[in-house]
Amino acid sequence: MSGILFMRAFVKGLVFQSLVFRSLAIRGSVLKLLGIVPFALVFMVCVLQSGETLASDRLAAESPPTELAGGVLVLGDSISAAYGIDKSAGWVALLEDQLHQQCPHIAVHNASVSGETTAGGLLRLPDLLARLKPALVVIELGGNDGLRGLSPAQMQHNFQTMIGLVRESGAEPVLLGILIPPNYGEAYRRLFEQAIADVARDEQVALLNFFLTGVAEHERLMQEDGIHPTAEAQQLLLSNAEQVLEVPLRALCGSLDLSARQEALDDEEVFAKIITVS
Secondary structure, eight states: OHHHHHHHHHHHHHHHHHHHHHHHHHHHHHHHHHHHHHHHHHHHHHHHHHHHHHHHHHHHHHSOOOOOSSOEEEEEOTTTTTTTSOGGGSHHHHHHHHHHHHOTTOOEEEOOOTTOOHHHHHHHHHHHHHHHOOSEEEEEOOHHHHHTTOOHHHHHHHHHHHHHHHHHTTOEEEEEOOOOOGGGOHHHHHHHHHHHHHHHHHHTOEEESOTTTTTTTOGGGBOTTSSSBOGGGHHHHHHHHHHHHHHHHHHHHSSOOOGGGGGGGTTOOOOOOEEOOO
16 A cells, blocks of 8 residues: 555656656746846956956056155255256255165155245245155255345345244254355355354254365366256265264164265265254
């Protein structure tokens, strides 16, 4: 009896299976189509998401990094703007390369403009301080004030105002001084030089008396105009500047080694005067 019941159940199962398979055969194409649609949608979403990720990564890689705050700002004229030579050969670019090797976290911003005066530098300084937030500001101006015969008293006032703005921003100022040719007259020359010296004394700021020491007196290190240094002179300019930059740069970097600068002096003695304020 149990065998008969088993056989009946088995036959019914076969019939049911046959009906199911036939139904599936009729609807197979529809089911396959319905099955493909969600799979295709999922695949498209994955591809799009993958494409967006790759595009985002590429954009992040190609986007310039955010400028580092707390770096060095150089506010100068054509001497620091590398007038007449390749910009990458200028003393500021050489400083940047040197710092990049030893202190990559210190950014160097060169805001020097050919023909700039102390009045022009003062006009641009507030925006530069707000945007770049430097820790050290190197002011290399005054040469064009002298060449244009502008008032030494006004130049001194401009320097003092710039130094005040730099300190108010929390940065440290340093001055790279300049001298003017004797053909401007002894009286004007004395007023010009005294104005810069008075600023350094009154404002208690480090000053390199003559930035072009070891350069201006050598014709081979000056361009044909007799005013702007050649590419060959830039390492010497950097060595001159480092006389007043070494201490504040060490404070920023912590492990700065500027001993290699002596190799670039090419046995030329540097007579630059540094006004040390107690």
